Amino acid sequence: MKLQLQIKMNEDLFLRNPEHTVLGRNIIKHSILLIAQNGFEAFTFKKLAEDIGTTEAGIYRYFENKHLLLIYIIAWYWGWLEFQISFQTNNITNPVVKLKKVIKLLATTVEDDATTSYVNESLLYQIVISEGSKAYLTKQVGEDNKHQFFKPYKDLCAVVGDIILDCNPKYKYPKSLATTIIEMAHFQNFFMNNLPSLTDFGKNKTESKIILFLNELVFSSVKKAKW
Amino acid sequence: MKLQLQIKMNEDLFLRNPEHTVLGRNIIKHSILLIAQNGFEAFTFKKLAEDIGTTEAGIYRYFENKHLLLIYIIAWYWGWLEFQISFQTNNITNPVVKLKKVIKLLATTVEDDATTSYVNESLLYQIVISEGSKAYLTKQVGEDNKHQFFKPYKDLCAVVGDIILDCNPKYKYPKSLATTIIEMAHFQNFFMNNLPSLTDFGKNKTESKIILFLNELVFSSVKKAKW
DNA sequence: TTTTAAAAGATAGTAATACTATCATAAATA
DNA sequence: TATTTATGATAGTATTACTATCTTTTAAAA
Numbered sequence: 001m002k003l004q005l006q007i008k009m010n011e012d013l014f015l016r017n018p019e020h021t022v023l024g025r026n027i028i029k030h031s032i033l034l035i036a037q038n039g040f041e042a043f044t045f046k047k048l049a050e051d052i053g054t055t056e057a058g059i060y061r062y063f064e065n066k067h068l069l070l071i072y073i074i075a076w077y078w079g080w081l082e083f084q085i086s087f088q089t090n091n092i093t094n095p096v097v098k099l100k101k102v103i104k105l106l107a108t109t110v111e112d113d114a115t116t117s118y119v120n121e122s123l124l125y126q127i128v129i130s131e132g133s134k135a136y137l138t139k140q141v142g143e144d145n146k147h148q149f150f151k152p153y154k155d156l157c158a159v160v161g162d163i164i165l166d167c168n169p170k171y172k173y174p175k176s177l178a179t180t181i182i183e184m185a186h187f188q189n190f191f192m193n194n195l196p197s198l199t200d201f202g203k204n205k206t207e208s209k210i211i212l213f214l215n216e217l218v219f220s221s222v223k224k225a226k227w
Numbered sequence: 228m229k230l231q232l233q234i235k236m237n238e239d240l241f242l243r244n245p246e247h248t249v250l251g252r253n254i255i256k257h258s259i260l261l262i263a264q265n266g267f268e269a270f271t272f273k274k275l276a277e278d279i280g281t282t283e284a285g286i287y288r289y290f291e292n293k294h295l296l297l298i299y300i301i302a303w304y305w306g307w308l309e310f311q312i313s314f315q316t317n318n319i320t321n322p323v324v325k326l327k328k329v330i331k332l333l334a335t336t337v338e339d340d341a342t343t344s345y346v347n348e349s350l351l352y353q354i355v356i357s358e359g360s361k362a363y364l365t366k367q368v369g370e371d372n373k374h375q376f377f378k379p380y381k382d383l384c385a386v387v388g389d390i391i392l393d394c395n396p397k398y399k400y401p402k403s404l405a406t407t408i409i410e411m412a413h414f415q416n417f418f419m420n421n422l423p424s425l426t427d428f429g430k431n432k433t434e435s436k437i438i439l440f441l442n443e444l445v446f447s448s449v450k451k452a453k454w
Numbered sequence: 455t456t457t458t459a460a461a462a463g464a465t466a467g468t469a470a471t472a473c474t475a476t477c478a479t480a481a482a483t484a
Numbered sequence: 485t486a487t488t489t490a491t492g493a494t495a496g497t498a499t500t501a502c503t504a505t506c507t508t509t510t511a512a513a514a
Binding site: 039041138150175176179187194200 | 265266268269357358360361363364365366368369372377380381384399400401402403404405406407410411414415417418421422424425426427428437440443444447448
C-alpha cells in the first residue's frame, strides 16, 4: 500500500494551489533546491523559472512574491513535522519519554520522506535552520499573522507546550520553553556548523550533543517541581 | 566631566570609518532610525541618502552594501553591551548575582546612552531583536566570520559563558547556554510583542516575566550540580 | 597663508530585481 | 465541439544595487 501524505495549506499563501499542477509542484521542489543551495537572499523568481524551464510570469501566477513562498515551504515543514511527531510519539504514555522523543525529532537531520514526492525534507530541514526565522522576523509579521500564516508553527509549539505541561502541570512557562526548544534545536545546529566557537559541540556534526544539551536544559527546568 | 564612549570597530566592515566624519556619523544615526522604522528588507541606501540629505554614492564611500552596514551596527551594539555588562557587574563577586544581572541587562529595553551621541541605543535594541540574527543567517557567514565580523557577539557570549562556569564549574554547556540566554532574551521579546500566543507573557510589554523565565531556565540547569 | 589632498556633492549610467500586462497556444473539461 | 483553464512567450516599468566621473568644498600640511 502506498500512502500519500497531504498537508492542508493556508489558501491565502498562494494565488493558485501549487499542489494541484505539475508546474506548481515543480515550483515547490525547485524552490527548496535553490534556497537550500544559495540562500533566501540570492533566491529570485527569475532563477527559479530558469531552473524549472518556465518563465517568471509563470511563477507569479502561483505566488505573489518570494516571501510568501518562503512562508509556504516553512509552514509546510511545520505541518509535516507535527504529523511526524504525533505519529512517532503515538502510544507513548510517559510524557518525559515523549518530550525526549520530540526533542530528538526537532534536533535531528531529517531524512527524505518518500510519501511526499516533490518535497525533499532533508533540504527543507536545512532551510528551516538557516531561513526559518526570516519568515516572521519582518515588519509584516502582524499582517501575516492575521492571515494565520504562522498557525502550523504555533500549533507545533502548542503541542510541545502541552507535553511539557504533562511532564509537570505546575511548570510556569510551557509555551516559552517550547519555542526555546524549537528555536535552539536549530540555532545550536547552525552555530555548530558555522560559528562553532559559540557552542560546546565542536564542528563534527554531532547532533547527539545538541540533544543532550536540550534534554539537560529542559528537564532540569521541568522536573524541578516534584516529579 | 563628560565622557565619550568609543567602541573599536573591525576595519574590514567599512571603506571609510564612519566615526571620523559628520556624514559617517549621520549614516550610522539614520540607518538606525530607518531600519528600526521600516525593517531591514525595506531599507535601501537611496532612502538613507535622501533621509540624510546626501547622495547614494556618498553612502557607498563608507559601506560596500547594506549587509555590512547591518553587521556594523549590530556589532557596535554587542560591543557597547559588553562594556555595559562589565561596567554594571563590576565588583559583584557572587557569580549567581552577576549572571542574574546579565540576564536582566540582556532582556531589558535599553535607554538611550548619552555618552554615545549619534547612536540611539533604545532603537538599536529593537533592531537587534528583529534583525540581529539576519547578520549571520546567510550563506556568507563563513566568509564574514573569517573577517572576524562576529567577534563582538562571540566575545559577549564568552563573557556570559564564563560567568556560567563561575556559577558551576561542572556545568557542561556554558557556551550553548550563553547563546540560548542571549537569543531567547530577544526572541521571547519579539514573540511577546508580535506572536504573543507563542509565549506565556501576554502582550503587555512585561519584560520582567521574560527575565523570570530566563532565570528559572538558566538556574535550574546551572545550579543542578551542588551549589 | 598658500598648497594640496581628502571628503562630499552632483550627475549619469548599468545590470539585476521585482513585479504587471498582453496575447497566443495547449490541454483539460463540459 | 465549445469553452474554460493553465501555460508559454514576450514586453515593459519602477526600484534596487551598484560603479564611474567630474566638480566643489573642507580641512590639514607646508
